[in-house]
Amino acid sequence: MVDVESIRKDFPILGKGVIYLDSAASSLTPEQVVLKEMEFYREYRANVERGLHRFSQRASEEYETAHEEVAHFIGAKGRENVAMVRNTTEAINLVANSLDWEKGDKIVTTVIEHHSNYITWLRVAQRHGCTVEVVRSNREGIFDLAEFEQSIDDSTRLVAVTHVSNVLGCIQPIKEICSIAHEHGALMLADGAQGVPHIKTDVMEMGVDFLAFSGHKMLGPTGSGGLYIAEEQLESTEPLCIGGGTIRDVSLNSYELAVPPQKFEAGTPAIAQVIGLGEACRYLTGVGMDEVKRWDERLAEKLAEGLSEIDGVEIFGPSDPRQRVGLVSFNVRDMNPHDVALSMDTEYNIAVRSGHHCALPLMKELFGLPDGNARASTYLYNTLEEIDVLLGAVEDIARV
Ligand SMILES: Cc1ncc(COP(=O)(O)O)c(C=O)c1O
The missing domain is CATH 3.40.640.10 (Type I PLP-dependent aspartate aminotransferase-like (Major domain))
Structure with missing residues (x-):
């Protein structure tokens, strides 16, 4: 399994106090x-x-x-x-x-x-x-x-x-x-x-x-x-x-x-x-791409399972975690996804993306959601503890 703690040392930006869950938009860059x-x-x-x-x-x-x-x-x-x-x-x-x-x-x-x-x-x-x-x-x-x-x-x-x-x-x-x-x-x-x-x-x-x-x-x-x-x-x-x-x-x-x-x-x-x-x-x-994939699946499974158990949260994508990478998009009740992402950033120091993700045909045709959804995406430097923090934040937001 990926040695996340040692990998995280290569990414000094992680010391800024932000839980970075927007790697699908752009990943972080290691010191090397x-x-x-x-x-x-x-x-x-x-x-x-x-x-x-x-x-x-x-x-x-x-x-x-x-x-x-x-x-x-x-x-x-x-x-x-x-x-x-x-x-x-x-x-x-x-x-x-x-x-x-x-x-x-x-x-x-x-x-x-x-x-x-x-x-x-x-x-x-x-x-x-x-x-x-x-x-x-x-x-x-x-x-x-x-x-x-x-x-x-x-x-x-x-x-x-x-x-x-x-x-x-x-x-x-x-x-x-x-x-x-x-x-x-x-x-x-x-x-x-x-x-x-x-x-x-x-x-x-x-x-x-x-x-x-x-x-x-x-x-x-x-x-x-x-x-x-x-x-x-x-x-x-x-x-x-x-x-x-x-x-x-x-x-x-x-x-x-x-x-x-x-x-x-x-x-x-x-x-x-x-x-x-x-x-x-x-x-x-x-690190090994097989290891990267295995860690991805672990994070994705926790993320998808955790989000789907929160009252008022809808998640999108395959129900089988082996059919997805570490990327889960979701909506919270009828909240605008941008409000969800903004709240995550300002109140919980979590970076996620929101909107149509440059995939309007998908959003409109499959879900009728032109405003899109929020998306948390992981990479090899993310931890299970970070997923726990995200789940706690979404739970809070969904309770409002
Ligand atoms: C599936 C997919 N295709 C294409 C792109 C476009 O990538 P770039 O902006 O690096 O050209 C993205 C970016 O998010 C993507 O996720």
């Missing part, structure tokens, strides 16, 4: 990652792949090593399969803007998606005359695979599904959905924003063509993230931007793009952030 980023600025700050001097050489080496580390963390073959981008949203937009869409192409997505993996496809549909078909889940966020079998057909160009819902915490059978997509010659994109931080991810095993993820949700710096691109799609996937750093050759009237990953990295990359993300991957690997 902060120091690694600072090392770049203090020891060898320079641009990468551009200079022959020693700072540039060191920066390039550290950047490439980190890039390799990130690729390894998600089970990719090598760093050429991972485009470093700012976040999940940019990664998804890269795919949306790089495919040569044709009128009539179908995109299959689901009702539980984050806006980043939803409106992006609505825009593709508007721009290129494609259609978007939305697969619905039950109220727990669980899908019947037959629904995907029904929606995905030979006109489907892309299936875009989240690995883990940021509202319901439910884990989706990406591998199985991916098989259905591939049977029909469709591409598969998984939104890994909530999956990669919590579940050992192996893109080869999942079989996906694309996987988007954010560094800031997995102990890394803000401004770091990645898009995994399967070997077969590397050639045809167009970069979002081109310019310095992306070319093999340029003449007066033509240019030739470099090989991946350089072709995806236009301009000076987020050097310190990528180096920091590499360190975050090392940190998580050191």
Whole structure:
């Protein structure tokens, strides 16, 4: 089991007296990652792949090593399969803007998606005359695979599904959905924003063509993230931007793009952030992703069970804790979720998120709740005692 007490020492911010239960929005960052980023600025700050001097050489080496580390963390073959981008949203937009869409192409997505993996496809549909078909889940966020079998057909160009819902915490059978997509010659994109931080991810095993993820949700710096691109799609996937750093050759009237990953990295990359993300991957690997998952399940179980026992509290998501990560959203009586979150912060020093969580289709279609709900989300540094404090606070609030 995760040694939480020792892990907590790596997060000095936890000494500020706040119980941080908002890691699904953005995780905290351990000292090792902060120091690694600072090392770049203090020891060898320079641009990468551009200079022959020693700072540039060191920066390039550290950047490439980190890039390799990130690729390894998600089970990719090598760093050429991972485009470093700012976040999940940019990664998804890269795919949306790089495919040569044709009128009539179908995109299959689901009702539980984050806006980043939803409106992006609505825009593709508007721009290129494609259609978007939305697969619905039950109220727990669980899908019947037959629904995907029904929606995905030979006109489907892309299936875009989240690995883990940021509202319901439910884990989706990406591998199985991916098989259905591939049977029909469709591409598969998984939104890994909530999956990669919590579940050992192996893109080869999942079989996906694309996987988007954010560094800031997995102990890394803000401004770091990645898009995994399967070997077969590397050639045809167009970069979002081109310019310095992306070319093999340029003449007066033509240019030739470099090989991946350089072709995806236009301009000076987020050097310190990528180096920091590499360190975050090392940190998580050191703890062990299986351990992270086990601890997550323990926290989620206590959280979900405890909340569901409080009079006047409704919780959302799967009833089986093994089907969710450490993330439980809930509402207290008919209180506005923002009032609940504000009270948690000001009166109990607990940070939770509230609102629609950028998932309005889910909130409206499954629950008729445009104001959304409150959400407590955990990570490897949270303790069972912190969950007890949260449960006590919710009990107090529900009593009013
Ligand atoms: C499931 C999911 N997808 C996409 C995103 C967007 O991530 P980012 O804001 O890092 O681009 C989030 C962020 O909360 C998310 O939870």
